[in-house]
Amino acid sequence: MGIAAEDIERVRAATDLVAVVGEHVALRRSGSRWVGLCPFHTERTPSFSVNAELGFYYCFGCQRKGDAITFVRETRQLDFVGAMESLAARAGMELRWDNQRESGDRRRRSRLVETMARAVGWYHERLLASPDAAEARGYLRSRGFDGEVVRRFQLGWAPEGWDTLCRALSLPADVARDTGLGFVNARNRLQDSFRARVLFPIFDARGEPVAMGGRVLPGADGPKYKNSSASALYDKGEVLYGLNWAKGAVVEHGEVVVCEGYTDVIGFVSAGVAQTVATCGTALTERHVATLRRFAPRIVLAFDADGAGQAAAERIYGWERRHEVDVFVAALPRGVKDPADLARSDPEALRTAVSAAMPLLSFRLERLLASASLSSVEARARVAAAAGDLIAEHPNQIVREEYAGQVALRLDVRPEHLLHGQGRIRPSPGGSRPTPARRRRLETASLLALGLAVHQPEAVAHLLHEVLFLDPVELEAYRVLTRAQTLHEAVEAASPEAGELLLRLAVEEVADADAGAVVGRLLDEATSRVLAQMEADARASVGPLEDLQAIGWLKLLVEDLRDDTTRAAAAELLLPFLAERAVHEARS
Ligand SMILES: [Zn+2]
Structure with a gap:
């Protein structure tokens, strides 16, 4: 990035994340953490956690996460260098550039x-x-x-x-x-x-x-x-025409209108819809959506009537889920090909189209119902089937049921008939929308052990080993953690999933967990898995003879693990046994 690596560390160390976040939302102390309402999504009960000591935040509602640098980048719309400069200035530090070439790039x-x-x-x-x-x-x-x-x-x-x-x-x-x-x-x-x-x-x-x-x-x-074609300055998948002028109005309205061309933007702005931007000769991309989401939670698509109707529902529902954004569609009057012309002939119609914008599903259902003949039972059944198909595409069951109810009333059919398509819904990438504001306890021994490895590495380092982690993400998180000097380094080296897990653990409360008992449970699980395998092999007479002896020995040690007074001694024997066996299995 050009800034000397040690400066990045110095700025991080000099930055009080609680103070930085505190300028945006009120935080209160809860154990070793600080909690407050999330600055990135709307909520009533706090699910935003900050670990001051480690310098990380994590939201249990929207899964936003990061350190002081990401926080400043996301809340103030700055790039990495801008965020570093801002934090350095705050800490009264001057940044050094790590070599001539990098500062040359900026020049x-x-x-x-x-x-x-x-x-x-x-x-x-x-x-x-x-x-x-x-x-x-x-x-x-x-x-x-x-x-x-x-x-x-x-x-x-x-x-x-x-x-x-x-x-x-x-x-x-x-x-x-x-x-x-x-x-x-x-x-x-x-x-x-x-x-x-x-x-x-x-x-x-x-x-x-x-x-x-x-x-x-x-x-x-x-x-x-x-x-312009793509250049060192210009990435059309990210830049939105007009955003520089519209920013203030977008934040103020909590909404951004996206249209198709430069003249459309000028038309909307002239008609008094200042919160308008356009893509530059491309379709709206997920990166555009991510950019816009930093300014407003509501995106209104103002394409011509056909363009909006054909907007890919699956992609839009995916954006809504992943970016916690609501996508609406402004129905421009039919036959209007050019909002710029409408801005001149009937600016009021343009304003109305934006203020009456509908969620995508609503827009598509209205178009279907408006164009359909409902005169016969057969016609209504056909419309109901088509509406059911549109409804089935929506990933949220509550939304599906609500629309099914509304449309059923208008078609005079039973809502069940409109929910037929549920079985056909494909799972979308990214998983389901997170349950808001609920903190998941660290329920498994492996998560608790990882939590301890994050918070009290010195207390558990000698008690843990890769063989104890079965879940691939947890295993990776453990690996990067043991190889890195700091949590920051570990998160940077990790895959997104493992990095996310580490950050979540960084804001979890593990202070009251008993390291010995946690590791005991984990060893118990791992040994029981090995035992089950050995017993199955023994029954099938494929395991080595000495395994029979080992089975008896292991069973005694598992007993010992479950007793506070003998746990430590049993753990000391079991961990090397499991590690060696894993190496042996990997070889054979
Ligand atoms: Zn959040």
Whole structure:
């Protein structure tokens, strides 16, 4: 990342996570932890836990987790470097960069952004004043984009010439290429990427210009829209047009309207719907959703009527579950292909479409019911079957039953008829929505032992071994933990599942657990598994003869494990036995 690794550790060590979190939500002490209402999801009973000593937080409701750096990144919409700078400033520290190249990368980025900013300004001036932009100005006026809109969105005009911009800005070839503003053509000459197009500059969420969207004038040749290709600055799967301007309104409304194009954004904003963004010539991605979720919990899709109806339900339900976001659909009046036109002719209709937006399932059912004939029993049965199919796609049973009830009433059929499709629901990746606010106790011996390994490593290190962990995620968590110097290192080395488990354990209460008893239970389980295997082998006469003796010996030791006074001695014998046997099994 460029920041010296030891600085990252120094900043972490100097940061009081409870104080950082405390600026967002009230925390109260509970044992060795601090708890409060989660800043990432809405809840009434606290399920957000902070372990001050280890510097980790975990939410039992939404499973958000991390350390001070992730917390600052997520709550303040900063990148890693930004979060580090903020925490370092808070701790009164100065960051050092770990080598020339990395800080060079940041200098390079600022140079590219600076070049983009100059290009945005140059194209904009060109649109405002240049004689060759007269046709473009006329076109924009005809679309209702007056001087105020042109200035507000910093629209520009790319002239006809082959290399007007590159020459005017004296762009070196590598800068032209890395900003996507120009390229070296087949005759080895530097050429402008955008020619004879109205330009919509695209900014990232922080307001830095990163790309261009270009539209041809009506009647001109070439594709209607041309966008910057991916560059060092621009990732279209992540950037949303207009988010830089809309941010404040999005947070204020708790909602973001997503439409399809640059002119749609301008139309919505002009109609008074300031919380509007657009994807840049791509479908909405999960990364877009994750970005938007940082600003608002409600996403309203404002595609044209057909586009919205065809939105992939399965993907959207998945986003809703994984990102705790509610996706709504704004029904634009039928036949409206261009919200920008509607913004001019009937801005009220645009505002109404947004305020009357419906959950996706509701939207699809309404469309079905509106277009269906309900005149005969047979027709109603067909509609009921189709509605049942739509309802069946929703992953939540309560939601399914609620909609089935509503639709059944309107079709005059029994709700059971609309719940027919339940058996066909495919399990979606990511599991079910977490039960809110309920703290799961560490119920198994292996989880308790792992918890102890996180909190009191010195007390259990010599008592534990990989063979005691059966569950693959728990085993991995134990492995990374024993190999790492710190919990941070372990979490970074772990798979997402094992990392999540470690962070959850970091905020669990294990202080009252008796290490000896926990390890005893774990050894008991592991030995019993081995015993069962040995006995089965003995019955089938495939095990070695000495196993018969060993079975008797093990049974006595298990007895000892269950007695407080003999447990430690039995454990000392059993652990090496199990470890050796595991090595032997692995070899044979
Ligand atoms: Zn939460």
